[in-house]
Amino acid sequence: MRQRGVILISALLITALAAVVAATLFFDTGLTARRATANFAMEQALQIAQGAEALAVEVLREDRNATDTPQDDWAQQVEPVEIVEGSVVLEARVLDLAGRFNLNTLINADGEQDENAMKVFRRLLELLELDERWADMVADLIDADTLPAPDGGEDGLYLAQPVPHRAPNMPLTSLTELQQMPGFTRQMYAKLQPHVAVLPASARTINVCTAGGIVLDALFALHESDSRHVEYSNLTEEELAERRTGECYPRRTTLASGQQAMLQMTAERSNWFRLETWVTIGSAQFALYSLIQRDGGRVQAVTRSMGSE
Template sequence: MSAPRQRGIALLIVLIALLLVAGIATRLAWVGAQSLRRAGTAQHLAEARLRGLSAEAWARSLLAQDGRTTTTDHPGEAWATLPPVLPFEGGELRGRIVDLGGRFNLNTLLNADGSVNEEALALFQGLLAALDIDPQRSAAVLDWLDADAEPRPGGAEDAQYALLARPRATGNRPFVDFGELGAVQGFDAAMLARLAPHVTALPIATPINVNTASGLLLGLLLGYGRGSAQAALQLEQARPLPGYASEQAFLAQRIAAAPRYPLALNSRCFRLEVQIDLAGVRVMQRSLLIRPDEAGRQAPLVLWRSFDGMAP
């Protein structure tokens, strides 16, 4: 083999080796960049969660201070009028505190002994009718809550759920979250959207705070029946700015027989909803806060919290 040809082959081998080395180096650089990106994303997610926890601690402190200085909870208070956006270096936080005491608690449909709470059932059925939902669907909700396997007329137990396209079992326990109502036979997403401003699911028996309840609930409690959107709005607008000073002041407006559901002027249960955006990372946090005493003077406890982190 001639010397020039040997040199050409050698040069080709060197070029191939260089290409291989360059390819490996590029691959290693890409892997390194991805690792750094993942590390950066993890760091931003962790920082966003910490900011969410800080917001939770601040919300608890705000509600504790409110409970020590006032005896009512109403939409004009500091906890209900937070700024929509709180910017910080590199990102922003959006949050709100939702009073759950002004909503109907699904778990009050049954008494502690498992019997039906007739006043709660009457109010819930009235609410369903006012939202153009068949009141008889409440039977399936009762079956979901009770411990037996015998369906009520119009209700559903395991045997009925087993026939669904996606079989499931009844809860046979209290609701953990309002969204669980979507698993009950006869309830769909559209119905849940209509019910959401008026209904909740809480682990303790709760009266309805007439100072934060929707106009629709106020109307049902005062005997307006199905009423109308206009009547509901008028009831909300007629509510005193600092809230009703007594239950009697609210009930003095009663125009007809209505469910004798327990009422209150303040609330024990709140939900903190927080969204943190930081360097392309978004974290959603929800926390259920419960005041340990009915007077509301003690700092709320965190019953549960959930995180939903999204990276670019």
């Protein structure tokens, strides 16, 4: 009887062990299959997004107009395109980053605050009902020195934060870097984000043909006698778009009215664009963001990021 009991227990243990091994193998096989499916979907999405990027580059290369306006081919909204019926959908749009204020221009080639750029940015903040002190804070993120501006902050401020770190002291590479500034909330970021860009410091002009009303009014900070001018920011997006249906509005010379500083900071053509591409495969969506530079007849993607801003 004792031998039968031992044999029965041994059989049960072997059966249990076999069940555990089988379940583990089944789980591992299923996990491997899911990973393979996800990797394939990611690769497929990337290939489709890069195809959209190549098309955008070609459209920008073919655009030889004297001005870049919302009426150009590259600026037209494209409806979602079904790549594979019922399962793969592509959406994309091109944004003119030259129509925004480039934060990296706050510091000039000498490593000092650029007076005119600071004036425009402070006015931009004011029009957005944000504290003007953020201009000094952003400038201190970029400049190479460790001496804080009057309303800025350097290593001493950032080392005292819950997650201590030093001030970057280099040009910004992403707008999200603004969120490291103590007290700069997500709501503030959401207000500012549509009106600013992060580009090489050499991109110092704003395309008035595509700039928003707030950016256009901020440029008047350089006007010698009308620095608090408010006109374009009073227009709704629809009203501004309607005035731009025919040609560039406002024209650069009309906006500047002979003010040399305004003329130096404005243009009617763009060299920097952002392509936003979304590929939906089944229930999953993949995003690719491409920074595209146009330099004469040469157009190329400079940087890419997937899945986030």
